[in-house]
Amino acid sequence: MRGHLDGLILSVLEDGPRHGYAIIEALQARSGGALDLPTGTVYPALRRLERAGRLSGSWSTVGGRERRTYTLTRAGRHALAAQRADWSEFSSVVEAVLRPPRPAGEPS
Amino acid sequence: MTASLRDPLDAHLAELDRSLRGPARARRDIVREARDGLDDAADAYRRGGVDPHTAARLAVRDFGPVAEIAPLYQDELAAGQGRRTALLLAIALPALMVGWDFVWQSGLAPGPPAPAAVKVLARVQDVAATTIAAVSGLLVALTFRRTRSPRRVAAAAMVTSMVAVVVCGGSAIAMNLVNASEAWLRFTTQPVGLSAYVVSLGVMVLLNVSALRTLRTLRAARKDDRHRVE
Structure with a gap:
C-alpha cells in the first residue's frame, strides 16, 4: 500500500486543498473504509510530496482553527496524470493475464 | 478538555x-x-x-506506534537539513570566489604580487570550490526527487560540506601561512582585507555547523532503524 499512498493522496487533493485529517477521511471514504493504514503514515507522506514539489503546504485557518493545508501543484497534477496512466496500463495487463481462459472449443 | x-x-x-x-x-x-x-x-x-x-x-x-511513524518523519527532516546544507554550499562557495576576486582586482587590498606557491594554492582552491559548488547544485536537485533515498542525499551533502571546509578552508590557511607577513599586514591595516577574512571564516563555520546538524539528523534516523529491527 505504501508504494501507492503518494498517488492516492494526490488524487484526493485534485478537487481542492485539504488538511491532513480531511485527507485521511477522504482516503477512507473513497475506499469505502477498505484502506486501512496507520493514519500517522499520511503526514510524513505529505511532507515527502511537499519536498518533491508536488504539493504545497501552509498553515491557514479552516473552520476557525489553524490547519496545515495542502494544495496540489502543477507538478503534482502532472504526476497524478502520469500515475493514472501507469496504473490503468498495469491493471489492464494484469487483468488480461488473470482472466480465466475460455473453455476449449469456444470460438474466439 | x-x-x-x-x-x-x-x-x-x-x-x-x-x-x-x-x-x-x-x-x-x-x-x-x-x-x-x-x-x-x-x-x-x-x-x-x-x-x-x-x-x-x-x-x-x-x-x-511512534517507533513506526518517527522514522518516516526523520527521513524528511534529514532531507530538509541535507537540502539546506547543499544549498548553502552551492551559493556560498561561488560567492566567496567572486568576493575574493573582487577584493584582489578592485585594488582595495593592494600588495606585492603573490609568490608562486600561493598562486598554485589559489588555483587548487578555485577548482575545488567550483567542483564542490556544482556537486552541491546537483544534490539540491536530487532532494526534489521523491524516490531518491533522502538519507543518502543528505549524507552526500554532509560529506561534501566537510570536504569543502577541509579543502577550501585548508588551502586558504596554507596560502596565508606561506605569505604570513603579507597576510598579517592585510589583516591588521586594510578594512576590506579584514572583512574578507571575517566573512570567509564565518562561511566556513556555517558550513561546518550545517554539516554537523545533518550528521545529527542522520544519526537519529539510524537509531530509529535499530529500534525497528529490535
Whole structure:
C-alpha cells in the first residue's frame, strides 16, 4: 500500500486543498473504509510530496482553527496524470493475464 | 478538555517529539500538525458516541506506534537539513570566489604580487570550490526527487560540506601561512582585507555547523532503524 499512498493522496487533493485529517477521511471514504493504514503514515507522506514539489503546504485557518493545508501543484497534477496512466496500463495487463481462459472449443 | 482526555494524545505526541532530531522549527511544525490530526480523530470518535478517554486512545491507535511513524518523519527532516546544507554550499562557495576576486582586482587590498606557491594554492582552491559548488547544485536537485533515498542525499551533502571546509578552508590557511607577513599586514591595516577574512571564516563555520546538524539528523534516523529491527 505504501508504494501507492503518494498517488492516492494526490488524487484526493485534485478537487481542492485539504488538511491532513480531511485527507485521511477522504482516503477512507473513497475506499469505502477498505484502506486501512496507520493514519500517522499520511503526514510524513505529505511532507515527502511537499519536498518533491508536488504539493504545497501552509498553515491557514479552516473552520476557525489553524490547519496545515495542502494544495496540489502543477507538478503534482502532472504526476497524478502520469500515475493514472501507469496504473490503468498495469491493471489492464494484469487483468488480461488473470482472466480465466475460455473453455476449449469456444470460438474466439 | 479534561486532563484525562489529553493524556493519551499528549503522551504519544511527547514521545514523537522526543524521537525526532532536526531543525527545531521543522520539528515543532510536525508535532503541531500531528496534534491537530489526533485531535480531529478523537473528535470524530466522540461525535460517534465514544467517551473522551477511549476516543483519545482510539485516535492514538489509528495513528500508529511512534517507533513506526518517527522514522518516516526523520527521513524528511534529514532531507530538509541535507537540502539546506547543499544549498548553502552551492551559493556560498561561488560567492566567496567572486568576493575574493573582487577584493584582489578592485585594488582595495593592494600588495606585492603573490609568490608562486600561493598562486598554485589559489588555483587548487578555485577548482575545488567550483567542483564542490556544482556537486552541491546537483544534490539540491536530487532532494526534489521523491524516490531518491533522502538519507543518502543528505549524507552526500554532509560529506561534501566537510570536504569543502577541509579543502577550501585548508588551502586558504596554507596560502596565508606561506605569505604570513603579507597576510598579517592585510589583516591588521586594510578594512576590506579584514572583512574578507571575517566573512570567509564565518562561511566556513556555517558550513561546518550545517554539516554537523545533518550528521545529527542522520544519526537519529539510524537509531530509529535499530529500534525497528529490535
